Amino acid sequence: MxxxxxxxxxxxxxxxxxxxxxxDSERLSSLAIQEKQLQFEINEFVEDAIAGEIPIEKLVFSANKVFKKDGNYVPEVNGNIGEVFSQLAEVNCKLWHEQEKVYEFEKVPIAEKDIVVKQLALLNLERNKCIDRIDRQFQTTISQLTNKENPKCT
Known part of the structure; x- marks a missing residue:
């Protein structure tokens, strides 16, 4: 991706x-470095996009998930970047806890195994919708900003 x-x-x-x-203090130290690197990458990405250094079409990389929609309800993802980022964080939290069940799948009652697998699939679809929505919203924002800075001659 x-x-x-x-x-x-x-x-x-x-x-x-x-x-x-x-x-684990060693892991936390490593994660703190990753967090700072990602914060830097996000800031740099936004600055580069605003400066026009990233082509507008490269601001989006849609997941284009192919799945049977009938019987697989995935909520719509709407809102501004901040709202969708919040929804993404919530979805990833839910995914984390569902994935924890899979690590000890043998302990999941047989009657619940299909539910766990289905929930993982649906949450991943929602996660991808959130990522795509953030990208599209950001692309729209950059496009509008670019159009304001470079008005067409009439």
Missing amino acids: AETLGSLCDKLTIVKLKQWHSE
Whole structure:
């Protein structure tokens, strides 16, 4: 996957989850470095996009997930970048806890195994929708900013 604002935001939420769930000082130190690197990358990406150093079409790298929509409800993702970033963080938190069940899948009651797998799939679809939405919103914002700075002659 190409790096986009959405994919960088996704990585940052995952690093924050790892920090939250870790008590190992060595791991926490490494994660703190990753967090700072991602913050720098996000800031640099935004600055480069504003400066026009990233082609507008490269601000989006849609997941284009192919799945059977019937019986697989995935909520719509709407809102501005901040709102969707918040939703992405929430989805990744839910994904974290579902994934924890898979690490000890043998302990999941047989009647619940299909539910866990389905929930993982649906949460991943929602996660991708959030990433795509952040990217599209950012692309729109940069396009509008570019159009304001370079008005067409009439």
